[in-house]
Amino acid sequence: MEIDRLTAAGPTAVSIALKVNGVERRLEVPPSVTLLDLLRERLDLTGSKKGCDQGQCGACTVLVNGRRVNACLQLAVMNDGAEITTIEGVGQPGALHPLQEAFIAHDAFQCGYCTPGQICSAIGMMNEGHAKTEAEIRELMSGNLCRCGAYGNIVDAIEDVMGRSAFKEAAE
Amino acid sequence: MMNFSYTRAETVAEAIAAVAGDPAARFIAGGTNLVDLMKYDVMKPERLVDITRLPLREIEATDAGGLRIGALVPNSDLAYDARVQRDYPLLASAILAGASAQLRNAATTGGNLLQRTRCYYFYDVATPCNKREPGSGCAAKTGVNRVNAILGTSEACIATHPSDMCVALAALEATVHVEGPNGPRVLPFAEFHRLPGDAPQHDNTLAHGEMVVAVELPAPRFGRNHTYLKLRDRLSYAFALVSVAAALEMDGEGIAEARIALGGVAHKPWRVPDGEAVLKGKPATPDSFGAAADVILAGAKGYGGNDFKIELARRAIVRALAQAAAGEPQVQSDKTVN
Ligand SMILES: Cc1cc2nc3c(=O)[nH]c(=O)nc-3n(C[C@H](O)[C@H](O)[C@H](O)COP(=O)(O)OP(=O)(O)OC[C@H]3O[C@@H](n4cnc5c(N)ncnc54)[C@H](O)[C@@H]3O)c2cc1C
Ligand code: SF4
Ligand code: FES
Ligand code: FES
Numbered sequence: 001m002e003i004d005r006l007t008a009a010g011p012t013a014v015s016i017a018l019k020v021n022g023v024e025r026r027l028e029v030p031p032s033v034t035l036l037d038l039l040r041e042r043l044d045l046t047g048s049k050k051g052c053d054q055g056q057c058g059a060c061t062v063l064v065n066g067r068r069v070n071a072c073l074q075l076a077v078m079n080d081g082a083e084i085t086t087i088e089g090v091g092q093p094g095a096l097h098p099l100q101e102a103f104i105a106h107d108a109f110q111c112g113y114c115t116p117g118q119i120c121s122a123i124g125m126m127n128e129g130h131a132k133t134e135a136e137i138r139e140l141m142s143g144n145l146c147r148c149g150a151y152g153n154i155v156d157a158i159e160d161v162m163g164r165s166a167f168k169e170a171a172e
Numbered sequence: 173m174m175n176f177s178y179t180r181a182e183t184v185a186e187a188i189a190a191v192a193g194d195p196a197a198r199f200i201a202g203g204t205n206l207v208d209l210m211k212y213d214v215m216k217p218e219r220l221v222d223i224t225r226l227p228l229r230e231i232e233a234t235d236a237g238g239l240r241i242g243a244l245v246p247n248s249d250l251a252y253d254a255r256v257q258r259d260y261p262l263l264a265s266a267i268l269a270g271a272s273a274q275l276r277n278a279a280t281t282g283g284n285l286l287q288r289t290r291c292y293y294f295y296d297v298a299t300p301c302n303k304r305e306p307g308s309g310c311a312a313k314t315g316v317n318r319v320n321a322i323l324g325t326s327e328a329c330i331a332t333h334p335s336d337m338c339v340a341l342a343a344l345e346a347t348v349h350v351e352g353p354n355g356p357r358v359l360p361f362a363e364f365h366r367l368p369g370d371a372p373q374h375d376n377t378l379a380h381g382e383m384v385v386a387v388e389l390p391a392p393r394f395g396r397n398h399t400y401l402k403l404r405d406r407l408s409y410a411f412a413l414v415s416v417a418a419a420l421e422m423d424g425e426g427i428a429e430a431r432i433a434l435g436g437v438a439h440k441p442w443r444v445p446d447g448e449a450v451l452k453g454k455p456a457t458p459d460s461f462g463a464a465a466d467v468i469l470a471g472a473k474g475y476g477g478n479d480f481k482i483e484l485a486r487r488a489i490v491r492a493l494a495q496a497a498a499g500e501p502q503v504q505s506d507k508t509v510n
Contacts, residue, residue, distance in 0.1 A: 014178055031178035031220065034207070054208055061274055069278045073207045077178055078200070078222055125273065130252065139505040142408035143272025 016080040020045070021089025029076045036060045036071035039086060047087035047116045051145070058144035061117040061124070062086050068124025070143075087116035090123065098164065099123065102157035110148035118144045122158045134159065173210050180222045184351055184385060190221045192353040192381025199223050199383060201244060201280040204271075205287040213297055214304055215288075228282075228385055231255070237391035240349075243282030243384045247337065248273065250281060259392035261501065262419055265400040266340035268504045272409050282384035285338060285348065285364065288375060289331035289439075290411050292316060302328045303372040318477040319413065322485070323469070324438040329372030330475055333365055333440050334411050340400060342441035343417040343433040346389050352382030365440030375439075394419035394431065399495040399502045401488055402435070407507045412436035414485045416492035420456070427451045427460070432468060432493070437485055444468045456497035458490055465489040 013028040020043060029038060036053075039045045039062070051059030053072045060071040063085040091097035099119050102108070109115045121144045131137045137155055146154065181187035191197045196218035200206050209215040228242035231253055239260070241250060250256055251267035271279065293299045293311040300309035312320050312330055320330040341361050348359045365376050378384075397420040404410040415435035421428040430451040434442040447468035454460040465486045472482045491509065495502055502509065 012177065030175065032173045032175050032210075053211065055204055055275055058272065058274060067277045068274045070204070070274045073204045073275075073278065075178075075200070075203055075207060075220075078203065078224060080180075121274065124277075128248075128252075128273070133505070135505045139408055140273050143274045145409075 014077045014080075016077055018076075018079060018081075019083040021085060027076075031075060031077050033076045034072055035062070035064075035074040035076045035079055035084070038076040039071060039084070045086050045088050048120075049113055049116060051113070051117075056145075057114070057117075058121060059114050059117040061121045061144065063120055063124055063127075066124075066127055068121050085120070085123075087120060090119060097123075098161045099157065102161045103154070106153045106157040106160065107150075108153040108157040109146075109150050114144060114146045114148075114150075118146070118154055122161075125158075126162060131162070137162075174213060174216050174218075176210075176217055177219045178222065179219065180225060182225065184226055184228075184383065187221050187223050187226065188352060188381055188383055190219075191383075194219055195380065197221055201283040202246070202278040203283075204275050204279045205283060209288060209295075212295055214295055223383070224280075234388060238389040241281050241387045241389070243280060243386055245281045246277055247271070247279045247281070247284060248276040251276065259395060260340075260344065260389060262394065262398040262400055262417055263337070263340045263344060263389070265398075265501060265504055266336045266402075266415075266417060269400055269402045269412075269415070270336035281337075281387055284335055285384055285387070286376065286378075287333075287335055290334045291320060291331040294331065303331055303368075303375075306371070306373045313475055316477055317475045319411070319436075320475060320478050321438050322472045322474055322478055322481045323434075323442050324367045324440070325473065325475075326368045326370065326372070328370050329368035329439070331368065331372065331439055332436055333375065333438070334436075335441075336400070336402060336412060336415060336435060338365070339415055339417045339433045339435035339441045341387065341389075342443055343419050343431040344389060344394075345431075346387050348384055349386040349388060350378065350382050351385050352379060354379075356385075358388075361441075362443060368439045372439075394421065396499050397422055397496045399492050399500070400504075401492040401495065401502045401509070403484060403488055414481055414488050416485075416488045417441075418489075418492040418496040420451075420493070420496045422456070422497065425455055427454055427456055427497070430464065430493070432464065432489060434468070434485060434489070437472075437481060442468070444470075451493075456493070458494070461490040461493040462486070464493070 049059035051057035055070045055073045062071045198217040200220045228244040232240045251264045293301045299311040321332045346361045402415040417433045419431040430448045450464045
């Protein structure tokens with residue numbers, strides 16, 4: 001009954017501006033739409049995955065103003081004015097991000113479902129700058145589950161990139 | 173998720189007025205708890221008031237030598253703040269023991285205090301739950317209650333408060349600054365959350381429309397002898413089955429003052445001043461620690477699936493006090509428990 005009443009009342013869409021992977025977008029969004037659904041269903045950016053839709057797996061990890069968050073728990077309207085980076089904005093075929101190359105080189109995935117979230121999360125972790133040891137990488141990447149259990153190689157790939165001075169300089 | 177209307181507040185007063193004047197309205201901050209609960213129809217606000225643009229993001233020194241933490245300071249920023257790392261390492265450690273890096277980036281200080289229980293039946297709208305639906309019953313008491321409380325429970329509800337950060341704030345005797353339709357007030361941390369009693373729908377003592385604007389830490393103490401020990405079903409990214417925040421003021425080999433707060437065992441961070449007093453003037457030995465644990469856990473009651481928590485809590489208290497006394501706090505990245 002409650003739902004009928006609200007639908008009848010017509011929850012109004014809100015006008016928001018987002019910069020997604022460098023492209024400015026103006027969108028009309030109902031308040032209940034999550035950032036993840038907006039990216040996947042409206043903007044056709046299906047790289048970010050919906051694993052659980054509850055903040056429990058990390059497959060939906062994107063960067064909002066450079067910080068990693070779970071897009072499934074973000075209301076799109078609350079991100080008005082934000083810069084969003086998804087895996088599609090991280091690298092392109094032929095111009096891969098060092099982490100994407102390292103994931104391939106280290107065989108850091110099997111099915112690949114968790115991979116976009118893993119890579120966005122690893123970029124966020126490197127921006128944060130708190131992981132120095134393997135144990136710290138494992139702990140600070142624990143918000144990204146991998147059902148295929150590729151953890152060992154994922155950690156190797158991240159350590160490889162973090163250890164490369166070229167990346168360190170580029171990040172500065 | 174049910175549809176709702178959305179308002180972005182520009183001032184604290186405007187946000188309070190918007191929620192206070194509408195019983196079906198709620199504040200939203202990081203959204204990591206509320207959006208989740210709305211997806212399950214556990215919470216069905218008809219209007220959300222977005223408070224994330226309010227100027228509550230600062231961590232400021234107080235005249236008393238402590239820190240005032242704005243309600244919108246993200247959990248990660250608080251944990252990594254240089255002053256918190258240096259002067260309140262127990263708080264930093266407890267925050268970093270919780271959730272994941274992504275969640276901590278989004279979650280706010282105020283939202284963390286107001287996060288709701290993770291009792292399985294609270295989330296399952298097909299089952300009776302007095303917290304979600306007052307008067308409907310409590311499915312957890314005779315159901316799967318591995319995660320539920322052993323202390324301070326009531327006939328109506330055996331839920332726990334799931335926060336790690338709040339356990340450290342209880343031990344540090346923080347205060348909570350609140351503003352509301354009837355003006356501002358300041359609550360001791362122990363009076364912020366409540367026991368379920370016969371009204372488990374109320375997690376805390378805030379009135380509808382009251383907003384947490386800041387959490388204040390007193391001048392730093394216990395910088396050396398402290399630990400946050402969290403025990404859970406996997407090594408990271410899981411809620412506490414039992415956690416202990418312990419802080420000691422040592423006097424040579426003896427204990428001058430002790431603070432002990434438990435998470436995962438009650439509807440609020442569990443502190444028993446009489447149990448802490450047991451340690452005053454005592455040597456830092458397993459016997460003293462055990463004696464304190466006995467007082468803290470007096471009256472603990474299991475409901476079947478969570479019986480193990482009573483002995484686990486006892487051992488966790490003893491272990492945490494040993495870590496604190498030795499000045500060897502639990503490391504949150506290397507999970508070896510010393
Ligand atoms: C998968 C998962 C695992 C997690 N693991 C842990 C864990 O191990 N340990 C842990 O401690 N936490 C854990 N969390 C919980 C997390 O810490 C909380 O969701 C978070 O702290 C809530 O903050 P928020 O800003 O996102 O709150 P929101 O979701 O925005 O709000 C939560 C509630 O607080 C109210 N509210 C928000 N701000 C205010 C304010 N200033 N004044 C008054 N009311 C306010 C809202 O109305 C709402 O009812 C986990 C969460 C998830 C999803
Ligand atoms: S313990 Fe509390 S939250 Fe859980 S089912 Fe019972 S009433 Fe609901
Ligand atoms: S889909 Fe967002 S955390 Fe799983
Ligand atoms: S590669 Fe399959 S889930 Fe990680």
